[in-house]
Amino acid sequence: xxxxxxxxxxxxxxxxxxxxxxxxxxxxxxxxxxxxxxxxxxxxxxxxxxxxxxxxxxxxxxxxxxxxxxxxxxxxxxxxxxxxxxxxxxxxxxxxxxxxxxxxxxxxxxxxxxxxxxxxxxxxxxxxxxxxxxxxxxxxxxxxxxxxxxxxxxxxxxxx
Amino acid sequence: xxxxxxxxxxxxxxxxxxxxxxxxxxxxxxxxxxxxxxxxxxxxxxxxxxxxxxxxxxxxxxxxxxxxxxxxxxxxxxxxxxxxxxxxxxxxxxxxxxxxxxxxxxxxxxxxxxxxxxxxxxxxxxxxxxxxxxxxxxxxxxxxxxxxxxxxxxxxxxxx
DNA sequence: TTGGGTGCAAAGGCTTTGCATGTGA
DNA sequence: TCACATGCAAAGCCTTTGCACCCAA
Numbered sequence: 444x445x446x447x448x449x450x451x452x453x454x455x456x457x458x459x460x461x462x463x464x465x466x467x468x469x470x471x472x473x474x475x476x477x478x479x480x481x482x483x484x485x486x487x488x489x490x491x492x493x494x495x496x497x498x499x500x501x502x503x504x505x506x507x508x509x510x511x512x513x514x515x516x517x518x519x520x521x522x523x524x525x526x527x528x529x530x531x532x533x534x535x536x537x538x539x540x541x542x543x544x545x546x547x548x549x550x551x552x553x554x555x556x557x558x559x560x561x562x563x564x565x566x567x568x569x570x571x572x573x574x575x576x577x578x579x580x581x582x583x584x585x586x587x588x589x590x591x592x593x594x595x596x597x598x599x600x601x602x603x
Numbered sequence: 604x605x606x607x608x609x610x611x612x613x614x615x616x617x618x619x620x621x622x623x624x625x626x627x628x629x630x631x632x633x634x635x636x637x638x639x640x641x642x643x644x645x646x647x648x649x650x651x652x653x654x655x656x657x658x659x660x661x662x663x664x665x666x667x668x669x670x671x672x673x674x675x676x677x678x679x680x681x682x683x684x685x686x687x688x689x690x691x692x693x694x695x696x697x698x699x700x701x702x703x704x705x706x707x708x709x710x711x712x713x714x715x716x717x718x719x720x721x722x723x724x725x726x727x728x729x730x731x732x733x734x735x736x737x738x739x740x741x742x743x744x745x746x747x748x749x750x751x752x753x754x755x756x757x758x759x760x761x762x763x
Numbered sequence: 764t765t766g767g768g769t770g771c772a773a774a775g776g777c778t779t780t781g782c783a784t785g786t787g788a
Numbered sequence: 789t790c791a792c793a794t795g796c797a798a799a800g801c802c803t804t805t806g807c808a809c810c811c812a813a
Contacts, residue, residue: 467767467812489803504770509803527685527745529778529802550739561737569729570748577721578753579710585747588730593738627787627792649778664795669778689777 453480460518474500475511479521479535486524486532486558524549524558526587548586554595613640620678634660635671639681639695646684646692646718682707684718686747708746714755 457476458468466472478495479487487495493508512533515521524532524547537546537560548566550559570581591599617636618628626632638655639647647655653668672693675681684692684707697706708726710719730741751759 462813465767469768469812471769502770506771506804507769510768523687525685525687527683531802550733550737550741552739553742559737559739561733561739565729565732565736568732569725572725572728573710573721573748576725577710577719578756579712579719579721579748579750580756581710581748581750582713583749585749587745588733588739588741589743589745590739590741596738596740622788625792629787629793631794662795666779666796667794670793691777 457520460520464518466514470500471496471503471507472511472514474503475508476515476520479515479533483535483537484558484560486526486534488530488532490530492533522547526551526558547584549588550592551587551589552592552595553589554591554599557592559592617680620680624678626674630660631656631663631667632671632674634663635668636675636680639675639693643695643697644718644720646686646694648690648692650690652693684709686711686718707744709748710752711747711749712752712755713749714751714759717752719752 454473454477457473461468461472474496475492478492482495489505489508489512492512493503493505496503496508512521516523516533520536521533522536524534526532546560546563548561548563550561551557552559566584566586570584573579573581614633614637617633621628621632634656635652638652649665649668649672652672653663653665656663656668672681676683676693680696681693682696684694686692706720706723708721708723710721711717712719726744726746730744733739733741
């Protein structure tokens with residue numbers, strides 16, 4: 444789906460979700476979700492979201508962006524990512540209409556800066572072992588693995 | 604070792620490390636390291652470090668604390684921990700005089716708030732699998748697992 | 764109509780920086 | 789001596805908040 448398409452399905456679901464929670468459907472909220480929804484896998488800062496929304500809706504204020512981000516986060520429509528660079532980043536939540544299947548585990552390439560997700564099940568083994576060895580029951584996780592992605596590693600070996 | 608002891612070994616090593624890097628040995632720097640060194644496993648904010656140092660050295664400024672934290676971090680003497688509560692926390696680095704054996708993986712108890720470390724080797728399996736399935740070579744990690752620690756789980760079952 | 768939402772600007776809160784003074788080597 | 793370190797205060801920067809106006813329901 445191209446950026447800028449109408450995406451009626453997601454928008455309709457979003458509107459209903461807002462109504463269901465006693466929140467109003469506003470142009471601002473829809474525009475912000477649209478920005479995030481049309482850029483899956485991108486990790487945008489509030490400022491970046493603000494800039495994208497202003498392309499279509501120049502009068503929006505940054506405060507509205509922050510407030511909407513909070514709303515979207517509470518509705519589990521977006522996930523937070525903190526790369527410790529002074530910005531909190533957000534991306535559209537992939538699975539989960541009902542349950543929060545937050546995927547707070549990322550591979551961050553030190554070469555190209557791309558951020559990849561990886562499968563939950565790889566973490567399950569780790570969390571099982573933590574339970575066995577430490578008696579610690581994991582309920583949620585935030586895992587950031589820094590390294591070199593497949594593509595960058597391939598490019599490197601070419602350059603040698 | 605009690606808080607407040609002299610810890611001549613670590614201090615001496617620290618002083619040499621400063622000199623080796625062309626940095627001056629100052630009362631402030633030694634005091635700040637002492638605060639961290641005498642509280643292993645505690646995760647102190649800059650403000651908390653500032654408060655502890657002022658007990659012995661009331662004239663220190665918060666800017667010096669921030670600048671010294673940066674120095675200690677560059678010398679790999681302390682590790683950063685970000686719990687996303689608006690503060691960056693620091694703890695004395697355990698291993699590693701030479702190599703940075705940063706242990707950026709923590710278990711954070713949602714009940715008591717304690718922060719535990721766990722063994723590196725539990726992550727190795729995960730990182731091996733990431734390489735196999737994704738072709739991503741992990742170089743560093745920051746892993747935060749939130750849940751319920753052994754003690755809190757024990758206390759809970761008593762209370763039922 | 765009307766209460767929640769928005770835009771603007773100001774305030775908050777952690778951290779960094781500029782600058783004159785202090786001090787370790 | 790003198791370059792680096794410090795203390796103070798101001799500034800930076802991201803984010804939140806107060807308030808009057810606006811608008812979806």
